[in-house]
Amino acid sequence: xxxxxxxxxxxxxxxxxxxxxxxxxxxxxxxxxxxxxxxxxxxxxxxxxxxxxxxxxxxxxxxxxxxxxxxxxxxxxxxxxxxxxxxxxxxxxxxxxxxxxxxxxxxxxxxxxxxxxxxxxxxxxxxxxxxxxxxxxxxxxxxxxxxxxxxxxxxxxxxxxxxxxxxxxxxxxxxxxxxxxxxxxxxxxxxxxxxxxxxxxxxxxxxxxxxxxxxxxxxxxxxxxxxxxxxxxxxxxxxxxxxxxxxxxxxxxxxxxxxxxxxxxxxxxxxxxxxxxxxxxxxxxxxxxxxxxxxxxxxxxxxxxxxxxxxxxxxxxxxxxxxxxxxxxxxxxxxxxxxxxxxxxxxxxxxxxxxxxxxxxxxxxxxxxxxxxxxxxxxxxxxxxxxxxxxxxxxxxxxxxxxxxxxxxxxxxxxxxxxxxxxxxxxxxxxxxxxxxxxxxxxxxxxxxxxxxxxxxxxxxxxxxxxxxxxxxxxxxxxxxxxxxxxxxxxxxxxxxxxxxxxxxxxxxxxxxxxxxxxxxxxxxxxxxxxxxxxxxxxxxxxxxxxxxxxxxxxxxxxxxxxxxxxxxxxxxxxxxxxxxxxxxxxxxxxxxxxxxxxxxxxxxxxxxxxxxxxxxxxxxxxxxxxxxxxxxxxxxxxxxxxxxxxxxxxxxxxxxxxxxxxxxxxxxxxxxxxxxxxx
Amino acid sequence: xxxxxxxxxxxxxxxxxxxxxxxxxxxxxxxxxxxxxxxxxxxxxxxxxxxxxxxxxxxxxxxxxxxxxxxxxxxxxxxxxxxxxxxxxxxxxxxxxxxxxxxxxxxxxxxxxxxxxxxxxxxxxxxxxxxxxxxxxxxxxxxxxxxxxxxxxxxxxxx
Numbered sequence: 001x002x003x004x005x006x007x008x009x010x011x012x013x014x015x016x017x018x019x020x021x022x023x024x025x026x027x028x029x030x031x032x033x034x035x036x037x038x039x040x041x042x043x044x045x046x047x048x049x050x051x052x053x054x055x056x057x058x059x060x061x062x063x064x065x066x067x068x069x070x071x072x073x074x075x076x077x078x079x080x081x082x083x084x085x086x087x088x089x090x091x092x093x094x095x096x097x098x099x100x101x102x103x104x105x106x107x108x109x110x111x112x113x114x115x116x117x118x119x120x121x122x123x124x125x126x127x128x129x130x131x132x133x134x135x136x137x138x139x140x141x142x143x144x145x146x147x148x149x150x151x152x153x154x155x156x157x158x159x160x161x162x163x164x165x166x167x168x169x170x171x172x173x174x175x176x177x178x179x180x181x182x183x184x185x186x187x188x189x190x191x192x193x194x195x196x197x198x199x200x201x202x203x204x205x206x207x208x209x210x211x212x213x214x215x216x217x218x219x220x221x222x223x224x225x226x227x228x229x230x231x232x233x234x235x236x237x238x239x240x241x242x243x244x245x246x247x248x249x250x251x252x253x254x255x256x257x258x259x260x261x262x263x264x265x266x267x268x269x270x271x272x273x274x275x276x277x278x279x280x281x282x283x284x285x286x287x288x289x290x291x292x293x294x295x296x297x298x299x300x301x302x303x304x305x306x307x308x309x310x311x312x313x314x315x316x317x318x319x320x321x322x323x324x325x326x327x328x329x330x331x332x333x334x335x336x337x338x339x340x341x342x343x344x345x346x347x348x349x350x351x352x353x354x355x356x357x358x359x360x361x362x363x364x365x366x367x368x369x370x371x372x373x374x375x376x377x378x379x380x381x382x383x384x385x386x387x388x389x390x391x392x393x394x395x396x397x398x399x400x401x402x403x404x405x406x407x408x409x410x411x412x413x414x415x416x417x418x419x420x421x422x423x424x425x426x427x428x429x430x431x432x433x434x435x436x437x438x439x440x441x442x443x444x445x446x447x448x449x450x451x452x453x454x455x456x457x458x459x460x461x462x463x464x465x466x467x468x469x470x471x472x473x474x475x476x477x478x479x480x481x482x483x484x485x486x487x488x489x490x491x492x493x494x495x496x497x498x499x500x501x502x503x504x505x506x507x508x509x510x511x512x513x514x515x516x517x518x519x520x521x522x523x524x525x526x527x528x529x530x531x532x533x534x535x536x537x538x539x540x541x542x543x544x545x546x547x548x549x550x551x552x553x554x555x556x557x558x559x560x561x562x563x564x565x566x567x568x569x570x571x572x573x574x575x576x577x578x579x580x581x582x583x584x585x586x587x588x589x590x591x592x593x594x595x596x597x598x599x600x601x602x603x604x605x606x607x608x609x610x611x612x613x614x615x616x617x618x619x620x621x622x623x624x625x626x627x628x629x630x631x632x633x634x635x636x637x638x639x640x641x642x643x644x645x646x647x648x649x650x651x652x653x654x655x656x657x658x659x660x661x662x663x664x665x666x667x668x669x670x671x672x673x674x675x676x677x678x679x680x
Numbered sequence: 681x682x683x684x685x686x687x688x689x690x691x692x693x694x695x696x697x698x699x700x701x702x703x704x705x706x707x708x709x710x711x712x713x714x715x716x717x718x719x720x721x722x723x724x725x726x727x728x729x730x731x732x733x734x735x736x737x738x739x740x741x742x743x744x745x746x747x748x749x750x751x752x753x754x755x756x757x758x759x760x761x762x763x764x765x766x767x768x769x770x771x772x773x774x775x776x777x778x779x780x781x782x783x784x785x786x787x788x789x790x791x792x793x794x795x796x797x798x799x800x801x802x803x804x805x806x807x808x809x810x811x812x813x814x815x816x817x818x819x820x821x822x823x824x825x826x827x828x829x830x831x832x833x834x835x836x837x838x839x
Contacts, residue, residue, distance in 0.1 A: 646807030651745035654802035
């Protein structure tokens with residue numbers, strides 16, 4: 001991935017340029033702005049060194065949300081961290097490319113440090129004015145612009161000033177995938193325990209939930225959940241409801257309890273939205289829906305020495321007892337427990353369907369992974385998907401897959417999840433709106449058909465870029481690089497070629513799939529050649545693609561790339577049959593290569609008119625050659641017998657000569673006779 | 681195609697069976713009548729043109745050109761004696777006189793031999809010329825093919 005030999009101490013590193021005026025100081029860490037594996041550093045303006053910025057440096061492993069940067073910039077509220085720019089830098093610590101988000105500095109301290117407690121003592125009106133109102137405004141703007149933050153937590157909300165008496169500022173959310181770095185308690189139950197990258201984009205209601213938890217963390221005077229495992233917290237949340245677990249024995253003002261009960265409701269459809277939040281802020285007395293407790297069975301189910309009285313809790317542990325569960329399905333005891341002990345028709349229906357699917361897929365005892373997944377979804381559809389020890393949300397599989405591919409891990413589970421329609425079932429059970437449901441189901445269908453296609457540009461490579469739009473190109477050739485658009489691709493490939501040793505077959509399955517998904521117009525003229533077995537056609541396809549991205553990259557000169565192509569085009573020139581034309585084209589291409597002009601190189605080689613003329617001329621020449629060969633063969637055959645060749649013609653000529661002489665003699669005799677001359 | 685050939689072959693066969701055509705028969709009758717009317721001349725020409733008859737007889741099918749060459753020169757040798765016959769009494773005796781004179785037959789047969797010589801020489805010259813022309817054409821073809829291959833590559837020859 002990166003070059004460890006080039007790694008050095010951050011303290012020894014010179015500031016790293018970002019654009020023309022900004023310098024990132026690798027020696028000056030700002031850990032409170034870190035987001036997962038993305039680390040924050042101080043940056044400054046070369047013209048005014050007192051002007052400080054926060055640079056969050058993200059590697060590929062963080063899957064930064066570069067595709068959302070433009071939308072983030074449209075968020076106008078002053079309580080968002082102001083983004084000053086974003087782009088690629090080469091990070092000298094490991095000599096690899098990183099994506100950087102640069103924000104304006106001066107946002108103050110975090111509201112609550114990680115693992116700590118609130119140190120300020122705001123009164124009720126201050127909390128409303130400085131915290132809840134700005135956050136409500138932020139949420140409103142995000143909802144209006146369909147933007148999902150995914151990193152709302154007390155440690156990522158800042159005071160906005162040194163004196164801590166200004167409206168809060170919400171920290172970065174772009175440096176990793178939504179919810180990827182959120183502590184488990186900030187996530188609704190359906191995302192808790194999912195792997196960080198598998199949590200998915202989620203919905204706007206997830207941000208409201210995270211805001212509610214942030215408020216609790218800000219208000220609480222002690223942390224009752226300190227030292228309790230995430231698994232146990234989730235168990236308690238499932239059993240008692242998130243609100244009850246997070247509030248615990250803490251004493252809050254009743255007005256905040258009303259608000260918190262509304263925003264922390266575990267059912268997203270009953271959770272407060274912005275209308276309720278603004279009504280509450282306006283002083284309207286609201287009645288939040290009561291916390292829904294899971295239905296309990298009238299007799300417990302004994303499993304693994306534990307007594308389960310709720311199917312939701314059973315769902316959490318079902319993967320621990322696959323053999324016992326398989327036996328219980330086969331002997332009907334699980335069915336009996338669900339149907340007789342729990343009065344829940346929906347659960348019974350879900351369970352029956354899942355059992356049908358399990359039986360349809362084969363013997364439950366032989367297909368335990370599928371059985372666990374199905375039963376877990378049936379018993380508690382709110383939980384993330386569990387398949388072969390991978391836990392992910394239906395919309396989080398793309399990012400999880402991207403990370404696995406980046407880390408070169410086995411991704412066979414992905415094919416199975418799609419093949420077994422697990423994602424489809426999960427998204428239907430989750431109850432997403434109909435319009436989104438159709439989009440998801442269509443996306444999964446496209447992925448399935450892509451997996452069937454063996455050609456470059458399809459397969460699992462295409463799926464990863466389709467399911468996670470923030471995935472940079474994961475081509476092994478681009479290891480240590482961050483290629484996310486045409487310009488970065490051109491710059492990176494140019495740098496690779498400048499190092500030497502590259503051949504013109506630069507595009508592999510990953511890069512073809514990446515650019516096919518990024519912009520299908522980039523690939524549509526090259527994809528057929530890139531899939532051809534003929535090496536020269538592949539090279540021509542590569543050149544055509546790079547010429548197109550050079551146009552997109554404002555004609556950035558790429559002499560090294562051009563030289564690699566120019567040195568490899570001997571086979572491509574042969575697509576022209578006329579040798580003189582080949583030479584002319586080669587000269588033209590080599591001249592363009594010296595200027596790094598891939599566009600002209602491609603245009604010269606792909607001139608349709610010249611190609612057609614050449615082809616027509618070749619076909620005519622071939623026809624002429626063929627006819628000449630026929631004539632040659634005929635002549636050769638006839639001339640092989642020299643003694644008889646031309647005899648008929650010769651005899652005809654002799655007859656003509658003979659008759660001519662005969663006629664002449666006859667005439668002479670006649671004239672002589674008539675003139676009285678006697679020759680006898 | 682095969683049917684047509686069969687029909688044509690049948691037609692030929694039937695015409696052979698029938699013998700000469702009406703036109704040919706008419707010519708034959710007129711010829712026989714003329715030969716009988718001009719019997720001395722007929723006799724002179726018959727014996728004088730004997731080499732031509734032999735040439736026509738021995739010439740295999742399709743090689744009538746040689747007989748024609750010999751006939752032409754043989755005829756040229758006979759013409760003066762035909763005139764001699766006509767300028768004298770033009771009777772049977774005069775015809776026998778001419779035929780029995782060694783000089784006349786020698787001239788007629790030498791003329792026929794000269795016809796054979798023309799056939800041999802001209803045929804040789806013409807066939808040799810045509811052979812050389814064929815060789816030259818083959819060289820031209822080879823050169824043109826080489827030019828095409830040089831300009832368009834070996835693929836032009838389907839290689």
